[in-house]
Amino acid sequence: MARITLAxxxxxxxxxxxxxxxxxxxxxxxxxxxIIDAWNFLPSDMKDALPEGTARWVSTIAFLLILVVRYTAMRPDVEKDDGAA
Known part of the structure; x- marks a missing residue:
């Protein structure tokens, strides 16, 4: 059986x-x-300037970005040595 260990x-x-x-x-x-409380304090004319469902899309995108970032790696560029001197 598999064990859960630290990374x-x-x-x-x-x-x-x-x-x-x-x-x-x-x-x-x-x-x-x-954020929802801050949204409720915005004036209605400012809310009307934003597209419908903006708050929902921002939270959904943030959640998806968590998944993307967690399963990707940032590796430094490694210069290839072609052997020429």
Whole structure:
């Protein structure tokens, strides 16, 4: 049976760009009720200037970006050495 263990290099995971970005998107979604309260305080003419369903699409996109960022890797460019001197 499989065991659940910590990820490899877990002590340095907080320095990875994907973890930092996913944490930022998670924080945005966690503040959902606060964002809704701020939306309710906006004047109606400003709300009318935005397309219908903007708040719902922003939260959905943030959630999907969490998934995309978590399952991608950012690797530095490695220069190829062709052996020519």
């Amino acid at each position: 490899d290099g877990w002590k340095r995971l907080h320095t990875k760009g994907t973890v930092i970005l996913a944490s930022a998107f998670a924080a945005v979604t966690a503040f959902g009720p606060t």
